[in-house]
Amino acid sequence: MLIYVCESIDKKQFARKRVFDKWFIKFRTTDLEKYDFSFSLDDVVILGAVLIHRNNTERENLLNAFLESYQMYSDYKS
Numbered sequence: 001m002l003i004y005v006c007e008s009i010d011k012k013q014f015a016r017k018r019v020f021d022k023w024f025i026k027f028r029t030t031d032l033e034k035y036d037f038s039f040s041l042d043d044v045v046i047l048g049a050v051l052i053h054r055n056n057t058e059r060e061n062l063l064n065a066f067l068e069s070y071q072m073y074s075d076y077k078s
Contacts (some may be wrong), residue, residue, distance in 0.1 A: 001062045005048035008067075017047045031055070035063070037070060 006016035017036075024034055024073055043073040050066055 001053075001056065002051040003067075004051070004065070005046060008044050008046060011044075013045065013047045015067065020049065035066075039070075039074060 004020070006013040006020070024032075031053055033052050033054055035052075036047070037049065038045055038047045040046070050063070052062060056062065
């Protein structure tokens, strides 16, 4: 499992996301799944994604842990 976040200090995170999306499509493999995420932090949009191998034996546990953490953060920010 890989989690990446697009740097936002220069406000070019949307351009970075487009580049990552293009790479994922260009090198598409049936072995990887990609789950995009975003949230706001101090009026800055944070963009990123989770990449995980479809056959990862811990796939479901890892995704659930990520989603639980993401939800806790989202609830905290609300």
